[in-house]
Amino acid sequence: MTTPAHRAHWAGRVRQVDALIVGGGPAGLAASLMLRSAGVHVALIERERSLGGIPRHSRHTGYGLRDLHRVLSGPSYAAHYAALAEQAGVEIHLTTTATDWSAEGHLVTTSPSGRVQWAAKAVLLATGCRERPRSARLVPGDRPAGVLTTGTLQQLADLFHLPIGERAVVVGAEHVSFSAVHTLLTHGVAVAAMVTDQPASQSYTLLRALACGRHRLPLHVDTDVVAILGSERVRGVELEDRRSHARWSVPCDTVVFTGAWVPDYELARTSPVAMSGPHPRVDQWLRTARPGLFAAGNLVHAAEPADVCALGGRQAARSIVQYLTHGEWPERGVELVASDPFMWTHPSQLTSTLERPTRGRLLTRVRHFLGPGVIELVQSDRVLHAVRRPRLVPNRSISIALPASLRVDLTAGPVELRWRQAR
Amino acid sequence: MGAADGKFTYDVAIVGAGVVGAAIARELSTYELRTVVLEAGHDVGTGTSKANTAIRHTGFDAKPGSLEATLLKRAYPLLGDYAARAGIPLETPGALLVAWSPEQLARIDALRLQAKVNGCDDVHAVSAEALYAAEPKLGPGALGGLAVPGEGIVCPFTMPLAFATEAVINGVRLELDTAVESIEPDAGAYELVTSRGRVRARWVVNAAGLSSDLVDRMMGHERFTIHPRRGQLIVFDKLASPLVSSILLPVPTPVSKGVLIAPTVFGNVLLGPTAEDLDDRTGTQTTREGLDDLLAKGRTILPALVDEEVTATYAGLRAATEYADYQIHCDAAQRYVCVGGIRSTGLSAAMGIAAHVVDLLQDAGVVLRHAAGHREVRMRPVGESQQRPFRDNDAIASRPEYGEILCFCERVTRGEVLDALAGPLPARSTDGLRRRTRAGLGRCQGFYCSATISALLHDRREPPTAQSRDADDLVASQVPRNR
Ligand SMILES: Cc1cc2nc3c(=O)[nH]c(=O)nc-3n(C[C@H](O)[C@H](O)[C@H](O)COP(=O)(O)OP(=O)(O)OC[C@H]3O[C@@H](n4cnc5c(N)ncnc54)[C@H](O)[C@@H]3O)c2cc1C
Ligand SMILES: Cc1cc2nc3c(=O)[nH]c(=O)nc-3n(C[C@H](O)[C@H](O)[C@H](O)COP(=O)(O)OP(=O)(O)OC[C@H]3O[C@@H](n4cnc5c(N)ncnc54)[C@H](O)[C@@H]3O)c2cc1C
Numbered sequence: 019m020t021t022p023a024h025r026a027h028w029a030g031r032v033r034q035v036d037a038l039i040v041g042g043g044p045a046g047l048a049a050s051l052m053l054r055s056a057g058v059h060v061a062l063i064e065r066e067r068s069l070g071g072i073p074r075h076s077r078h079t080g081y082g083l084r085d086l087h088r089v090l091s092g093p094s095y096a097a098h099y100a101a102l103a104e105q106a107g108v109e110i111h112l113t114t115t116a117t118d119w120s121a122e123g124h125l126v127t128t129s130p131s132g133r134v135q136w137a138a139k140a141v142l143l144a145t146g147c148r149e150r151p152r153s154a155r156l157v158p159g160d161r162p163a164g165v166l167t168t169g170t171l172q173q174l175a176d177l178f179h180l181p182i183g184e185r186a187v188v189v190g191a192e193h194v195s196f197s198a199v200h201t202l203l204t205h206g207v208a209v210a211a212m213v214t215d216q217p218a219s220q221s222y223t224l225l226r227a228l229a230c231g232r233h234r235l236p237l238h239v240d241t242d243v244v245a246i247l248g249s250e251r252v253r254g255v256e257l258e259d260r261r262s263h264a265r266w267s268v269p270c271d272t273v274v275f276t277g278a279w280v281p282d283y284e285l286a287r288t289s290p291v292a293m294s295g296p297h298p299r300v301d302q303w304l305r306t307a308r309p310g311l312f313a314a315g316n317l318v319h320a321a322e323p324a325d326v327c328a329l330g331g332r333q334a335a336r337s338i339v340q341y342l343t344h345g346e347w348p349e350r351g352v353e354l355v356a357s358d359p360f361m362w363t364h365p366s367q368l369t370s371t372l373e374r375p376t377r378g379r380l381l382t383r384v385r386h387f388l389g390p391g392v393i394e395l396v397q398s399d400r401v402l403h404a405v406r407r408p409r410l411v412p413n414r415s416i417s418i419a420l421p422a423s424l425r426v427d428l429t430a431g432p433v434e435l436r437w438r439q440a441r
Numbered sequence: 442m443g444a445a446d447g448k449f450t451y452d453v454a455i456v457g458a459g460v461v462g463a464a465i466a467r468e469l470s471t472y473e474l475r476t477v478v479l480e481a482g483h484d485v486g487t488g489t490s491k492a493n494t495a496i497r498h499t500g501f502d503a504k505p506g507s508l509e510a511t512l513l514k515r516a517y518p519l520l521g522d523y524a525a526r527a528g529i530p531l532e533t534p535g536a537l538l539v540a541w542s543p544e545q546l547a548r549i550d551a552l553r554l555q556a557k558v559n560g561c562d563d564v565h566a567v568s569a570e571a572l573y574a575a576e577p578k579l580g581p582g583a584l585g586g587l588a589v590p591g592e593g594i595v596c597p598f599t600m601p602l603a604f605a606t607e608a609v610i611n612g613v614r615l616e617l618d619t620a621v622e623s624i625e626p627d628a629g630a631y632e633l634v635t636s637r638g639r640v641r642a643r644w645v646v647n648a649a650g651l652s653s654d655l656v657d658r659m660m661g662h663e664r665f666t667i668h669p670r671r672g673q674l675i676v677f678d679k680l681a682s683p684l685v686s687s688i689l690l691p692v693p694t695p696v697s698k699g700v701l702i703a704p705t706v707f708g709n710v711l712l713g714p715t716a717e718d719l720d721d722r723t724g725t726q727t728t729r730e731g732l733d734d735l736l737a738k739g740r741t742i743l744p745a746l747v748d749e750e751v752t753a754t755y756a757g758l759r760a761a762t763e764y765a766d767y768q769i770h771c772d773a774a775q776r777y778v779c780v781g782g783i784r785s786t787g788l789s790a791a792m793g794i795a796a797h798v799v800d801l802l803q804d805a806g807v808v809l810r811h812a813a814g815h816r817e818v819r820m821r822p823v824g825e826s827q828q829r830p831f832r833d834n835d836a837i838a839s840r841p842e843y844g845e846i847l848c849f850c851e852r853v854t855r856g857e858v859l860d861a862l863a864g865p866l867p868a869r870s871t872d873g874l875r876r877r878t879r880a881g882l883g884r885c886q887g888f889y890c891s892a893t894i895s896a897l898l899h900d901r902r903e904p905p906t907a908q909s910r911d912a913d914d915l916v917a918s919q920v921p922r923n924r
Contacts, residue, residue: 117832128846133844148888151887156751156754169888180892
């Protein structure tokens with residue numbers, strides 16, 4: 019956080035661009051391509067030494083279906099977008115981190131060539147999300163080495179080829195958890211157990227089979243990790259059955275905490291935009307509350323697959339082009355709020371009855387297994403839309419196709435996303 | 442190895458390089474003395490000094506007339522002055538002590554008078570309205586309190602590092618990974634038997650923290666016993682920092698200073714500590730009960746805080762004894778100073794303790810002459826109130842590596858990491874790197890950078906130097922460097 023003292027003298031440079039994109043993951047890259055094809059001068063900044071975002075170090079297949087209409091591995095998918103962005107003439111700045119906002123409201127970056135203030139007409143935040151680490155989950159115990167997240171695991175193993183350990187416990191049983199299992203097994207690390215606080219696995223049987231291959235690994239459902247054991251290096255984890263409260267420990271030298279996504283919202287929260295839970299509040303066209311500031315990708319829906327993020331990036335690009343052309347920013351709008359058991363919604367603001375969200379869909383997540391029942395969008399006791407669902411699975415994407423026109427009253431109170439359990 | 446074999450004899454051996462041992466070493470390095478510091482850990486400051494609440498206490502609530510009160514008072518200006526010169530992050534946001542019940546409110550005036558006796562004249566009562574005006578996010582139910590303008594926050598990692606670095610560059614020998622196992626008197630000196638061989642010294646200073654009673658027993662005393670008192674803490678995300686601007690103290694009880702909320706010099710918010718009596722001197726685990734207790738208390742003091750993301754949790758052990766005061770004893774005839782039982786104010790008092798130890802040595806007849814050409818240290822800026830390299834265009838222009846951020850959460854640059862891996866007291870592990878640079882201490886706890894940083898540490902790990910050798914060859918190294 020910049021203190022006023024540091025803002026007093028601006029020693030760095032000031033750059034003018036039409037559009038500035040923060041984050042060179044799938045969302046930012048897809049947006050930059052579409053902006054270039056519309057002839058917009060676009061600069062993209064990425065804090066890492068290479069473009070691509072998370073797919074760079076997600077070695078398995080499963081990327082690109084909805085945006086590229088084929089299936090690639092993470093690194094190939096990242097490389098594909100990176101090459102296109104370079105060819106398209108996107109002004110790319112690597113090892114450049116957006117750190118804060120200047121007093122004038124410009125984004126400020128740090129790179130080996132110094133500090134720069136970006137006087138951009140439009141800014142797109144596409145900073146992604148990360149997994150919540152052990153500490154933020156308040157898992158008690160010692161603080162030994164060997165406690166990782168999937169992201170760290172995959173970087174250590176696949177980008178730096180560093181040794182991981184011999185026997186791991188994976189916390190979580192959603193898609194990304196199986197991605198972690200896959201990485202562990204392909205690097206010769208035995209998986210002692212998977213642990214989830216939910217009553218069942220939340221991934222597809224197929225994915226599970228792909229990740230585990232011929233390995234059989236015990237899945238402890240309805241189970242919490244109540245302590246990490248070991249002082250220098252992990253010796254094991256202590257588990258507790260949520261129903262019987264029975265406790266037991268599993269020896270291991272590595273623990274991987276998976277999922278539990280936290281959007282990388284620092285730049286959003288330090289700017290004057292409204293938040294909606296952990297995400298910056300955006301409308302169907304990915305506009306925040308601040309004119310000229312857009313957000314896309316997993317920053318606004320943590321976490322969806324890369325292709326969905328890329329399509330969101332394209333949506334943001336269309337929205338930016340429209341803004342640069344007409345200079346209009348919606349004034350009216352109603353908030354779209356998630357009520358329990360929903361955790362969040364995307365979009366989280368409705369500013370028009372005509373503009374549709376990316377893929378015409380609303381995205382959301384639930385806290386626990388539910389169903390059958392009905393998902394409803396309700397405004398002042400009026401049901402705007404309802405869809406029946408046999409089952410809702412936590413930690414898995416839920417998407418709801420919206421009708422071409424939602425009969426929202428943009429002058430009335432918030433629209434609520436709610437669940438009605440069938441009896 | 443025997444005594445009479447002409448082995449080098451130090452003037453002083455300090456056991457322990459926590460903040461207290463390191464402060465003493467720094468103080469002694471200003472004199473013409475040959476000093477060695479023997480530290481069991483892999484680095485300086487890996488004991489209680491790295492796991493505390495990081496408050497610079499004024500001593501306003503100390504027991505009047507106690508050694509603790511005296512040394513806190515003595516240390517206050519010394520630390521303020523030194524921190525400014527050495528670049529140790531230190532800020533003085535002041536504290537508000539909040540009474541939440543009529544009983545607590547009734548004690549406010551006594552505390553104010555106690556503060557006056559302790560020389561803290563600026564401590565004054567504040568009304569509930571004033572509390573809420575100063576801290577609008579304070580939970581409901583505060584009845585009034587005390588303002589303690591002198592209370593501050595400090596970087597507990599930089600303190601021992603600065604002291605130890607200054608000691609080392611002025612000729613003090615620092616032996617890490619060296620645990621003192623027994624101490625044998627030997628012809629006008631002592632042989633300290635360590636895990637890495639024997640060291641001979643005329644004087645012994647015991648600054649062994651949680652083991653200070655054990656070292657005291659090695660010297661033949663039976664004066665006090667350490668009863669570790671665990672304190673668990675929760676560090677909240679930097680985005681919580683707008684919620685609080687001063688240190689929010691509870692009304693202390695005879696057992697504990699209680700659970701407080703404080704900003705940190707890194708821009709986070711700290712909630713803690715608990716106070717739990719243990720038998721285990723290594724019991725630095727956090728527990729479900731402890732963390733739940735803190736969250737419950739936090740919810741009363743600053744309700745919005747507990748909705749923010751947690752960055753880290755940790756626990757430290759206070760070296761409590763059966764006595765309320767520090768256990769500082771000088772046995773002149775024995776050439777031994779015991780600096781034990783520095784329970785819950787050691788960071789704040791360290792420089793006062795060190796000055797006091799010098800007085801004790803002088804009184805005991807040790808001849809102290811100021812060394813010529815003493816060199817000071819300047820630590821690299823890691824505090825939020827300092828000019829961090831990532832914001833410093835001149836630094837980046839002079840060395841572009843200061844513009845390459847590796848740890849995104851804490852904005853630690855490649856240049857800073859490389860600096861920390863070099864120098865007189867280099868980082869030797871990811872933990873050592875964290876304490877020197879903050880890398881990996883932030884909200885993602887290494888999701889993004891730990892792999893990069895591990896790789897850098899892997900590549901850069903220097904061949905063992907004199908200061909960082911694992912082999913059992915202490916004796917060969919016992920040639921003091923030129924002063
Ligand atoms: C282990 C794992 C396995 C996965 N498997 C699949 C899969 O099989 N198929 C699939 O479709 N999806 C998968 N995903 C999800 C996919 O990786 C993400 O959906 C996608 O990467 C999100 O794209 P994004 O652009 O929103 O964010 P990211 O990919 O996270 O990119 C954000 C970028 O912004 C940069 N950035 C952030 N802040 C700043 C700043 N302040 N300044 C400069 N740059 C900044 C980051 O460095 C990063 O490069 C997986 C994810 C994980 C973690
Ligand atoms: C929860 C908590 C909160 C606190 N909050 C504050 C605060 O806000 N402000 C404040 O001023 N103080 C605070 N304190 C107190 C402060 O942290 C301590 O007083 C201080 O760190 C003690 O320093 P030390 O050097 O005596 O001990 P330590 O830091 O424990 O150092 C002792 C060193 O001796 C070494 N050692 C031990 N035995 C041997 C041996 N046989 N041979 C070689 N080396 C040995 C150890 O490895 C260790 O490094 C707090 C303490 C706790 C636990």
